[in-house]
Amino acid sequence: MNRMLTGRNGKLKILLWIKRRLNILKLIMPLLIISLILFFKHNDVYIYTLIAGLSIMIVNIIFPVIGDIVDKILIMIINVFRIIITLFFTIIIQGIIFPIIKIVSLIFGKRFLILKFKEKKETYYINKPDIIDDINEPY
Amino acid sequence: MKKNKIIGISAFYHDSAVCLINDKTVIACLQEERFSRKKHDNSFPIKSLNILREQFALNDNDISAIVFYEKPILKMERILSNLIEISPKGMEFAFKSIPLTVNRKIFVSEYIRKHIKGDYSIYYVPHHISHAASAFLPSEFEEAAFMINDGVGEWESSSYGICNHENITLTHGVHYPHSLGLLYSAFTYFCGFRVNSGEYKLMGLAPYGKPKYKDIILKNIIDYKEDGSYRLNLKYFDFHYGSRMCGKSMEKLLKLKIRKPENDITNEYADLASSVQSVIEEILITMAIHIRKDTGMKNLVMGGGVALNCTANSKIIEQSGFENVFIQPASGDAGGALGSALYVSHYVNKKKLSKIQQFSYLGTEYGNEQIKYILDEGGFKYYKLDNPALKAAQLISQGNILGWFQGRMEYGPRALGSRSILGDPRDKEMQRKMNLSIKFRESFRPFAPSIMLDHVNEYFSGDYHTPYMLTVASLKKKHRLKNQHITHNFNVLSEKIADIPAVIHADFSSRIQTVSKEQNPLYYQLIDEFRKITGVPLIINTSFNVRGQPIVENPKHALTTFLNTKMDYLIIGDFLLFNNEQNVNREKWKIENLIMD
Known part of the structure; x- marks a missing residue:
């Protein structure tokens, strides 16, 4: 039992296992945190869906492949495959996920940016609430 | 501590x-x-x-x-x-x-x-609030309206609101992708100049043209309301999804091809520059007038990259109705x-x-001991001066081009007399010589003058105090040698249209920098010595760099630029260098080597 739990340097294998998972979590946590922040702050289902989708993809693709690899090898693999991974993500995100979000948003009648040219309205200004944004936060 | x-x-x-x-x-x-x-x-x-x-x-x-x-x-x-x-x-x-x-x-x-x-x-701090603070707090106004225009911040590309010493409140904004900055950049790209750095070339090209495309732009490309808010027709732009600013749809509308940088600038591109400049000015003036009415303020502060458009700035000051206007010199x-x-x-x-603001002299400074050490180490031949300003004035008045490196470096895009290349504004060949042999840039672009504040009214109309080179002034008629605004002639400055031709544009405007004793005593003395010799209280002032390079920061940068151009002399601190006397290994002093440092 002891041999099963203890590694060569005497540390408990379970701790090493947790440490490695924490390294992976470091990658995922910012995305998860941001998704939560955006969800509660902006209540914007599209952004939330996007970030959640990104997080799930990273978990599904990266986790099984590199879950047992030590830090340096992990960084090396990420560096070597960065372009491929980015390209893959780009195709998935820009070609599949974003169009789905866009379609959903159009169904609910919301457009993000591309607005009609020459609208018959008095102003194109967007009024801002009379408050100072919280400068302690990056959003 | x-x-x-x-x-x-x-x-x-x-x-x-x-x-x-x-x-x-x-x-x-x-x-x-x-x-x-x-x-x-x-x-x-x-x-x-x-x-x-x-x-x-x-x-x-x-x-x-x-x-x-942000x-x-x-x-x-x-x-x-x-x-x-x-x-x-x-x-x-x-x-x-x-x-x-x-x-x-x-x-x-x-x-x-x-x-x-x-x-x-x-x-x-939100992007446009940072710009507003950078304009309001140095202005020393008690309260003011602010008007910010740039490419884009977080979401806002244009915004306005109120500043006082309690708070800065942004009340209205125009959101990306609708942007006056990006509109101007798109036409900069269309005319063959580099986006984010060539906008001032487009502004410099505008006086050579006529606003023939203005109606097309206002009808098809940008729609603006009476309050100055606006919307772009994104059909004609590519910047929101591609690496280009605009493409074939714009070419089709304007019946003109996107100019390649290596191709000649023709009259059509000058007309296009004139048109977009006119559109931008019209919208900015409308916006400023609305802001004055909406906020009830007497003072206006401006920031964001669009506030570097000095022609538009002058018109806003003249036509918006604000009593006082302050523009942040480093408004990018x-x-x-x-x-x-x-x-x-x-x-x-x-x-x-x-x-x-400290007249924007907020950068690094190098003393005579540091400079001497670098000169000795590099094997430069130099002379110690007792009165650098007087010597500089004498050299300039003799038709020489002089590098001038003194005091603290400027913060912002303009050289204001600390890191400058100086010349004689009376010489009609000076503009061409400095553009082609020193700055390696387009010959159509005039230079800006530094003029003594107490003599500005002798040459230019209006009550100007522009220490940051952010507005243009119109040359008084007595100094003009021609009567009309000259368009479609890129050699106009070699024709000597004024008695100070090297710093006067085709429309007799000039992007002046007023210099006072309080602002920069040594630089003021230099211009004053030049005035005593020539009777002219102004000199050419252009930034100490060559095309594509940032302004020089330290003595090594200055010496490298000096050796790689046809600049005649360099005064750096209290030391004078002749270019033709330097017997140093010029291979070691290549401009490319600076990037590797």
């Missing part, structure tokens, strides 16, 4: 910069490009931070706050929203922007903590570092700083 230092940082878009302030004043503002030698460098300003530590005695443990000039997650939200909107198009755009967005927007605090040690708070993103730091100092820490 008391922790009383605040650092403002702008980074990751263009023109990265840092600003260091304490409880009393601004200690230094530094632009990363000046040290990295990459023009408009947008990387995290590590080199500037190191200079703060080395030259301005910054100890990381004295820092109480670091302020970033809200990175809000900016990321805008970028992602844009990607959703353009999907499934924009694959190339997404490929470039997603990794950058994730790396640079999410991990801003990690970048900061990695490069600056110590126990401090991190703040994020570099100024965000100053604005964000000032915001936290003034509104969070409640410290009222004095002498904030």
Whole structure:
């Protein structure tokens, strides 16, 4: 039992296992945190869906492949495959996920940016609430 | 020791910069490009931070706050929203922007903590509020309306609101992708100039043309309301999903091809420049008039990259009805570092700083001992001067081109007499010679003059006090040798249309810098000595750099630029150098080598 739990340097294998998972979590946590922040702050289902989708993809693709690899090898693999991974993500995100979000948003009648040219309205200004944004936060 | 230092940082878009302030004043503002030698460098300003530590005695443990000039997650939200909107198009755009967005927007605090040690708070001031603070707090107004126009911040590309000493309140904005800055950049691209750096070339080209395309632009490309708010017709733009600013649809509408940089500039492009300049001016004036009426303010402060359009600035000052106008000289993103730091100092820490702008001489300085050491080490032949200003005036009046390196470096895009190349404005060949042999840039562009403040009315109409070269003035008729605005003639300046032809544009305008004793005593003395010799109280002042290079920052940069151009003389500190006397290994002093330092 002891041999099963203890590694060569005497540390408990379970701790090493947790440490490695924490390294992976470091990658995922910012995305998860941001998704939560955006969800509660902006209540914007599209952004939330996007970030959640990104997080799930990273978990599904990266986790099984590199879950047992030590830090340096992990960084090396990420560096070597960065372009491929980015390209893959780009195709998935820009070609599949974003169009789905866009379609959903159009169904609910919301457009993000591309607005009609020459609208018959008095102003194109967007009024801002009379408050100072919280400068302690990056959003 | 008391922790009383605040650092403002702008980074990751263009023109990265840092600003260091304490409880009393601004200690230094530094632009990363000046040290990295990459023009408009947008990387995290590590080199500037190191200079703060080395030259301005910054100890990381004295820092109480670091302020970033925008809200990175809000900016990321805008970028992602844009990607959703353009999907499934924009694959190339997404490929470039997603990794950058994730790396640079999410991990801003990690970048900061990695490069600056110590126990401090991190703040994020909204982009346009940073611009507003950078314009309002140095203005010394008690209250003012602000008008900010740039490419884009987090979401806002244009905004206005009210500043006072209690608060800065942004009340109205126009959101990306609708943007006057991006409209101007799109036409900069169309005319064959580089986006984010060639906008001033478009402005310089405009007086040569007639606004023949103005109606087409207003009918098809931009729609604006009576309050100055506007919307772009995105059908004619590519910037929101591609690497180009505009494409074939714009060519089809204008019946004109996008100019390749190597091709000649024809009259059509001058007409196009004139047209878009006219459109921008019209909208900005409308916006400013509305802001005055809506806010009821007498004072206006301006910032954002569009506020570097000096022709538009002059018209806003003349026509908007505001009693006083202040424009931040570093109104591009570099100024965000100053604005964000000032915001936290003034509104969070409640410290009222004095002498904030300091005529924009907020950069590094090198003493005679340091300069002498570099000259000796490099094997340069030089002469010690007792009166550098007098010698400089004599050399300029004899038709020589002079490099002038003195005092603290300027913060912002303009050389204001610290890192300048100077010449005689009376010489009709000077403009061509300086453009082609020194600056290696287009020959149609005139230079700006530095004129003694107490003599400005002798040459230019209006009551001008423009120490930052942010407005244009019209040459008085008695100094004109021709009567009419001359268009479609790119050689107009060699025709001698005025008695100071090298600094006068085809429409008799000039982007003047007024110089007072209080502002820069040595530079004022130089111009005064030139006046005593020639009777003319102004000289040509252009930035000390060559095309594609940032302004020189240290003596080594100055010497390298001096050796690689046909500049006749260099006065650096109290030392005079003749270009034709230098027997140094010029291979070692190549401009390309500076980037490797």
